[in-house]
Amino acid sequence: MxxxxxxxxxxxxxxxxxxxxxxxxxxxxxxxxxxxxxxxxxxxxxxxxxxxxxxxxxxxxxxxxxxxxxxxxxxxxxxxxxxxxxxxxxxxxxxxxxxxxxxxxxxxxxxxxxxxxxxxxxxxxxxxxxxxxxxxxxxxxxxxxxxxxxxxxxxxxxxxxxxxxxxxxxxxxxxxxxxxxxxxxxxxxxxxxxxxxxxxxxxxxxxxxxxxxxxxxxxxxxxxxxxxxxxxxxxxxxxxxxxxxxxxxxxxxxxxxxxxxxxxxxxxxxxxxxxxxxxxxxxxxxxxxxxxxxxxxxxxxxxxxxxxxxxxxxxxxxxxxxxxxxxxxxxxxxxxxxxxxxxxxxxxxxxxxxxxxxxxxxxxxxxxxxxxxxxxxxxxxxxxxxxxxxxxxxxxxxxxxxxxxxxxxxxxxxxxxxxxxxxxxxxxxxxxxxxxxxxxxxxxSIHTVSVIVKNWAEVQDISSFFEPLTSSLEHFPDLELLKVELKKLLSHIEESRYDDPDFLDFNADKIMKNLIMYIQLSMLLHQEDHESAAWIHPAINQIKANFLGQNSLLALPVGxxxxxxxxxxxx
Known part of the structure; x- marks a missing residue:
């Protein structure tokens, strides 16, 4: 250009x-x-x-x-x-x-x-x-x-x-x-x-x-x-x-x-x-x-x-x-x-x-x-x-x-x-x-996150929204644990609608943070090409580290x- x-x-x-x-x-x-x-x-x-x-x-x-x-x-x-x-x-x-x-x-x-x-x-x-x-x-x-x-x-x-x-x-x-x-x-x-x-x-x-x-x-x-x-x-x-x-x-x-x-x-x-x-x-x-x-x-x-x-x-x-x-x-x-x-x-x-x-x-x-x-x-x-x-x-x-x-x-x-x-x-x-x-x-307001998460919980089949992501994860063996954790999270959200009305309010911030990371991962996985790998690949690795609790691991300095x-x- x-x-x-x-x-x-x-x-x-x-x-x-x-x-x-x-x-x-x-x-x-x-x-x-x-x-x-x-x-x-x-x-x-x-x-x-x-x-x-x-x-x-x-x-x-x-x-x-x-x-x-x-x-x-x-x-x-x-x-x-x-x-x-x-x-x-x-x-x-x-x-x-x-x-x-x-x-x-x-x-x-x-x-x-x-x-x-x-x-x-x-x-x-x-x-x-x-x-x-x-x-x-x-x-x-x-x-x-x-x-x-x-x-x-x-x-x-x-x-x-x-x-x-x-x-x-x-x-x-x-x-x-x-x-x-x-x-x-x-x-x-x-x-x-x-x-x-x-x-x-x-x-x-x-x-x-x-x-x-x-x-x-x-x-x-x-x-x-x-x-x-x-x-x-x-x-x-x-x-x-x-x-x-x-x-x-x-x-x-x-x-x-x-x-x-x-x-x-x-x-x-x-x-x-x-x-x-x-x-x-x-x-x-x-x-x-x-x-x-x-x-x-x-x-x-x-x-x-x-x-x-x-x-x-x-x-x-x-x-x-x-x-x-x-x-x-x-x-x-x-x-x-x-x-x-x-x-x-x-x-x-x-x-x-x-x-x-x-x-x-x-x-x-x-x-x-x-x-x-x-x-x-x-x-x-x-x-x-x-x-x-x-x-x-x-x-x-x-x-x-x-x-x-x-x-x-x-x-x-x-x-x-x-x-x-x-x-x-x-x-x-x-x-x-x-x-x-x-x-x-x-x-x-302070209640906005709670309202957003509750709206997600009201989705008839929230798992269907994440189906493309779960299918994508199957092509990445190192992300199998993330697929398991995603299913657990969605199960908690669906069950909480009936079991405990305060559960979503109390955990709204944590739920939203995890939902966002899964959505971000789904947006990034198939966006990477030869040119964009320089910035997309490190971002994917960071999200994986966040999920797997590896942020505290020591790393070699980069140039x-x-x-x-x-x-x-x-x-």
């Missing part, structure tokens, strides 16, 4: 010299990422690759330069909330640092973010649209998590609109908005939660009163609204039922207009000060007889919400895995150029090599877990209903794991960079804060060149 990068260390100079003065960061996040380039070239058709590759190269260069600088600036300047203007009028204005506007404008220039955009532009790529649609966001996420998730919300909105909105609404809010150009692209706000209701959606008090066909008036207060300033708002509200029946939870679309002098239908009550994701503001909204359009049918709210969460969970996973990759690369590049004990490179220190190898194995397992799941999304269809069911259980599990794994991996990468890793003007503090804020976006091959990142 164009601009191919030499992955050897020969260009880094003599390791006996202090070479900080020669340090240069990556110039293209796509061209440098051999793991991602290899995966896409192997997965996509020649036509799809030819169509996508120039766009990835262009965005990769932008992400490594302009977007990277804007992201750091936006992160260090949180948005400000102005309730009233000079004359005492309520304006409910959220003021962003100029870097945030430039960041969104630059990101929108690609005009091809997410599967809904790919389908709209190029229907001939059916069957590859998810891998193609999520490739650009992955490169973007190597620079910034907030904007990636903002575009992810718009992607989820687009998919929901295509399925549940009438043609008139689709034309107004999807096709026309998309064709307006990057400067005028609308953002989307999600308003699903209420402080009083907590995680109980049945307790939602926001009411939707019908006016005419498909048009309602909404009143109520929503908390932790994501991307609160956005022009378009999706709201979860209850439509009262007759005869004291249960209210019908439904999803509504609101087109906002809160300019001074205009009668306001909603009010921004406050802006939350959260840990990360500063370009994606969160706060509370009060709706006052606000005109709204029903999406789908009355009572379909939870169904639509689950579909929205499935899409945004993938975007969160992309942000987490990309943030992990970028942080690991930052630590690796730091180790290449920093010295210790006089003139020795930090990269040559055995403890640095051991840590980089362990972190890269962790990243590789997460990378293929994510992208093979996205590949599975491309294979779904009416003739394969079991895949859709599997994905409904798999995606929440993957999102939860990828975020937690990224937080751990980014923290360890920070330690490799010593005191430099903790400086706010660097990228690693930004990424770890953004990953810590990801659970806020999608209603994760820097081997670790460089595993990291597969060009300067």
């Amino acid at each position: 164009q601009d191919f990068v030499d992955y050897s260390m020969e260009s880094l100079g003599d390791s006996g010299q202090h070479i900080w003065d020669d340090y240069e960061p990556s110039k293209n996040f796509f061209v440098s990422d051999k793991i991602f380039v290899h995966f896409l070239q192997k997965e996509l058709s020649p036509d799809a690759w030819s169509f996508l590759q120039p766009k990835l190269v262009k965005l990769g260069k932008l992400a490594a330069s302009t977007l990277n600088e804007l992201s750091i600036s936006a992160h260090m300047h949180s948005p400000k909330f102005v309730k009233r203007d000079l004359f005492g009028r309520d304006i409910d204005n959220i003021i962003f640092h100029p870097s945030r506007h430039e960041l969104m404008k630059a990101a929108n220039q690609t005009r091809m973010m997410g599967s809904s955009a790919i389908t709209f532009l190029s229907p001939e790529f059916e069957g590859q649209q998810y891998r193609m649609g999520y490739a650009l966001p992955y490169i973007l996420a190597l620079s910034d998590s907030s904007v990636t998730n903002i575009i992810g919300m718009k992607d989820a909105f687009g998919q929901i609109m295509k399925r549940y909105a009438n043609p008139e609404l689709q034309a107004k809010f999807i096709e026309n908005d998309y064709l307006l150009g990057p400067e005028n692209a609308s953002e989307v706000c999600f308003c699903f939660r209420e402080n009083a209701a907590g995680l109980k959606f049945d307790a939602i008090s926001t009411k939707a009163i019908p006016l005419r066909d498909g048009v309602y008036k909404i009143s109520g207060e929503k908390s932790h609204c994501e991307n609160i300033h956005a022009h378009l708002k999706l709201v979860l509200a209850a439509v009262p039922s007759e005869n004291n029946e249960k209210p019908k939870l439904s999803i509504f679309l609101i087109e906002g207009n809160n300019k001074p002098g205009v009668s306001k239908e909603f009010e921004i009550k406050n802006l939350d000060q959260k840990l990360g994701m500063h370009s994606l503001p969160v706060g509370d909204l009060l709706f006052k007889d606000c005109t709204a359009f029903l999406l789908g049918e009355e009572g379909q709210g939870m169904e639509i919400l689950e579909e929205l969460m499935k899409v945004t969970n993938i975007w969160s996973s992309i942000s987490a895995v990309a943030g992990f990759r970028r942080s690991l690369v930052e630590a690796y590049q730091y180790a290449c150029y920093q010295t210790y004990d006089g003139n020795r490179r930090l990269l040559d220190h055995p403890s640095t090599l051991a840590k980089l190898e362990a972190l890269n194995n962790q990243f590789v397992a997460d990378f293929y877990l994510l992208w093979k799941t996205i590949r599975m999304m491309d294979k779904t269809g009416p003739e394969k209903p079991h895949l859709e069911s599997n994905l409904n259980h798999l995606i929440p599990l993957i999102k939860n794991h990828c975020v937690n794994s990224a937080i751990s991996g980014i923290g360890q990468s920070m330690k490799i960079m010593e005191s430099h890793g903790y400086m706010e003007q660097g990228v690693i503090p930004k990424f770890i804060k953004d990953c810590l804020a990801l659970p806020l976006l999608h209603q994760s 820097a060149q081997k670790i460089i091959g595993q990291l597969a990142w060009g300067f």
Whole structure:
């Protein structure tokens, strides 16, 4: 491909010299990422690759330069909330640092973010649209998590609109908005939660009163609204039922207009000060007889919400895995150029090599877990209903794991960079804060893992999901013990549904950790080829060691060149 990068260390100079003065960061996040380039070239058709590759190269260069600088600036300047203007009028204005506007404008220039955009532009790529649609966001996420998730919300909105909105609404809010150009692209706000209701959606008090066909008036207060300033708002509200029946939870679309002098239908009550994701503001909204359009049918709210969460969970996973990759690369590049004990490179220190190898194995397992799941999304269809069911259980599990794994991996990468890793003007503090804020976006809590595991336990035949893996293990004699342990684990999960209701809650974390490792193993076993063996084979060995309790065994040191091959990142 164009601009191919030499992955050897020969260009880094003599390791006996202090070479900080020669340090240069990556110039293209796509061209440098051999793991991602290899995966896409192997997965996509020649036509799809030819169509996508120039766009990835262009965005990769932008992400490594302009977007990277804007992201750091936006992160260090949180948005400000102005309730009233000079004359005492309520304006409910959220003021962003100029870097945030430039960041969104630059990101929108690609005009091809997410599967809904790919389908709209190029229907001939059916069957590859998810891998193609999520490739650009992955490169973007190597620079910034907030904007990636903002575009992810718009992607989820687009998919929901295509399925549940009438043609008139689709034309107004999807096709026309998309064709307006990057400067005028609308953002989307999600308003699903209420402080009083907590995680109980049945307790939602926001009411939707019908006016005419498909048009309602909404009143109520929503908390932790994501991307609160956005022009378009999706709201979860209850439509009262007759005869004291249960209210019908439904999803509504609101087109906002809160300019001074205009009668306001909603009010921004406050802006939350959260840990990360500063370009994606969160706060509370009060709706006052606000005109709204029903999406789908009355009572379909939870169904639509689950579909929205499935899409945004993938975007969160992309942000987490990309943030992990970028942080690991930052630590690796730091180790290449920093010295210790006089003139020795930090990269040559055995403890640095051991840590980089362990972190890269962790990243590789997460990378293929994510992208093979996205590949599975491309294979779904009416003739394969079991895949859709599997994905409904798999995606929440993957999102939860990828975020937690990224937080751990980014923290360890920070330690490799010593005191430099903790400086706010660097990228690693930004990424770890953004990953810590990801659970806020999608209603994760301490009980999330328990809920996910219980959903897995409710699968009628959980063993069938793992049948491809158990069949694969038969071809690897050294993995026979893993096959036995997998059957034991699945048996425990199935039996616990009837024997002890607290068993799954108490062991949820352990069960999820083991399920993830088995799924990761299944994703990796048949992905290895001559080129990718350099990074996949060590990751497989690490998973096997985790299962067999061999992590405490002593090992011979490895050389820097081997670790460089595993990291597969060009300067």
